[in-house]
Amino acid sequence: NSGVMSLLRPLLLDVVPTIQQTAALALGRLANYNDDLAEAVVKGDILPQLRFYKKAAAFVLRAVGKHSPQLAQAIVHCGALEMLVICLEDFDPGVKEAASWALGYIARHNSELSQAVVDAGAVPLLVLCIQEPEIALKRIAASTLSDISKHSPELAQTVVDAGAIAHLAQMILNPDAKLKRQALSALSQIAKHSVDLAELVVEAEIFPVVLTCLKDSDEYVKKNGATLIREIAKHTPELSQLIVNAGGVAAVIDCIGSCRGTVRLPGIMMLGYVAAHSENLSMAVIVSKGIPPLCACLIEEPEDHIKAAAAWALGHIGRHTPEHARAVAVANVLPTLLAMCMDTCSSEDLQMKATLKNILQKCTYLPALEPLLHDAPPNIMKHIVGQFSKVLPHDSKARRLFVTTGGLKKVQEIKAEPGSLLQEYINTINNCYPEEVVR
Numbered sequence: 001n002s003g004v005m006s007l008l009r010p011l012l013l014d015v016v017p018t019i020q021q022t023a024a025l026a027l028g029r030l031a032n033y034n035d036d037l038a039e040a041v042v043k044g045d046i047l048p049q050l051r052f053y054k055k056a057a058a059f060v061l062r063a064v065g066k067h068s069p070q071l072a073q074a075i076v077h078c079g080a081l082e083m084l085v086i087c088l089e090d091f092d093p094g095v096k097e098a099a100s101w102a103l104g105y106i107a108r109h110n111s112e113l114s115q116a117v118v119d120a121g122a123v124p125l126l127v128l129c130i131q132e133p134e135i136a137l138k139r140i141a142a143s144t145l146s147d148i149s150k151h152s153p154e155l156a157q158t159v160v161d162a163g164a165i166a167h168l169a170q171m172i173l174n175p176d177a178k179l180k181r182q183a184l185s186a187l188s189q190i191a192k193h194s195v196d197l198a199e200l201v202v203e204a205e206i207f208p209v210v211l212t213c214l215k216d217s218d219e220y221v222k223k224n225g226a227t228l229i230r231e232i233a234k235h236t237p238e239l240s241q242l243i244v245n246a247g248g249v250a251a252v253i254d255c256i257g258s259c260r261g262t263v264r265l266p267g268i269m270m271l272g273y274v275a276a277h278s279e280n281l282s283m284a285v286i287v288s289k290g291i292p293p294l295c296a297c298l299i300e301e302p303e304d305h306i307k308a309a310a311a312w313a314l315g316h317i318g319r320h321t322p323e324h325a326r327a328v329a330v331a332n333v334l335p336t337l338l339a340m341c342m343d344t345c346s347s348e349d350l351q352m353k354a355t356l357k358n359i360l361q362k363c364t365y366l367p368a369l370e371p372l373l374h375d376a377p378p379n380i381m382k383h384i385v386g387q388f389s390k391v392l393p394h395d396s397k398a399r400r401l402f403v404t405t406g407g408l409k410k411v412q413e414i415k416a417e418p419g420s421l422l423q424e425y426i427n428t429i430n431n432c433y434p435e436e437v438v439r
Contacts, residue, residue, distance in 0.1 A: 028063045035067035054087045058098035062105050069109040076113065081120040088125035093134045100129055104144035111151035118148060118158050127162045139179050142168060146186035153193035160190060160200060169204035177218035184213060184224035192231040198239060202232060207246040214255040222255060223263045230270035237277040244284045249274060256293045264297055265306055272313030279320040286317060286327045295333045304347040311337055311354040318359035325359050329368035338372055338380065357383055364391050366398055373410045381414065382422045389428035399432055408433065
């Protein structure tokens with residue numbers, strides 16, 4: 001407001017280099033503060049005057065570009081990408097780092113801006129930067145490659161074609177936690193797009209090395225490691241099987257058990273994806289003792305989206321056969337799921353994911369189903385009673401038990417529409433017993 005921009009602008013052209021640099025840094029800090037000030041830098045025609053000193057200029061560009069796609073577009077428009085790419089070849093690692101950082105902030109907004117960064121020729125130079133000895137430069141360059149890769153398979157492919165995967169894969173072993181975070185993130189953003197890209201990441205021999213990241217002391221290394229495994233597992237049964245064979249399922253289950261909060265989320269989802277692919281893969285999750293930690297997440301986690309993911313994963317584990325459904329049911333998790341499904345305070349997503357339908361349609365383990373008869377709403381009751389109507393006609397011991405536990409009495413109290421599926425199920429159950437028992 002006090003006209004500081006117009007005072008700083010002539011200082012950018014001062015004869016003393018340190019005054020130029022300081023003025024540029026002051027502008028960068030102002031632009032970094034919020035998007036109005038960043039816009040003032042754009043409108044005040046200041047960007048074209050920044051050509052002379054690289055590091056401070058890159059800082060200003062980063063500060064302007066981070067706020068919105070529109071401001072980042074203004075940077076592209078005034079031809080600054082070419083200057084930033086030239087800076088990636090500078091002999092000073094600090095200049096390379098500043099340029100890489102600015103390019104990442106531009107690329108992360110959307111695929112068009114990311115494509116502009118690629119078209120300016122940044123990718124091969126960023127791949128050279130991740131091979132430099134300076135850790136700070138490696139981190140930023142890996143982060144920028146991640147920002148470019150995330151938008152589309154085509155953009156990820158340009159990063160792969162420049163030979164990035166092999167170098168990123170080697171960084172998984174680096175002792176520096178922040179570098180590991182960025183390398184894992186970049187590999188995830190590449191692997192997530194397609195089977196082919198995921199297979200290329202696997203071929204860089206990231207297994208079993210990446211499993212050590214799940215035991216890392218840094219929470220983000222754990223989370224990004226689990227995310228990478230999830231992004232590979234989701235594509236095909238074959239890739240999931242490869243992860244199982246490498247010990248990946250057991251490692252993810254340990255990781256979920258040992259941490260709290262959002263760090264658990266990618267691991268929970270990974271187990272759901274693996275289990276969804278096939279009966280055998282779901283059984284691998286069960287045998288590795290994957291159900292107890294998922295049940296723990298349902299009960300311990302305050303956030304609905306984490307509960308929803310755990311409910312979704314349990315649904316995929318239990319939906320294959322009666323054996324699978326029983327494994328979930330004996331963990332005594334069905335009443336918890338039912339309560340969440342009926343709780344009006346639960347998010348819509350959680351209510352949908354906590355639906356027991358998938359598990360119920362396969363579950364023939366009656367002791368776990370019986371408690372649900374007392375609370376279930378009609379849409380779920382139908383599935384529960386349906387399972388009893390399948391099992392009771394063929395199992396005399398279960399029939400006796402159903403009378404003594406009061407289950408049969410409860411079924412008589414259910415109000416079903418005449419002619420509905422629920423009424424049919426009730427009739428089937430009643431037909432298993434002599435009339436005087438039913439009365």
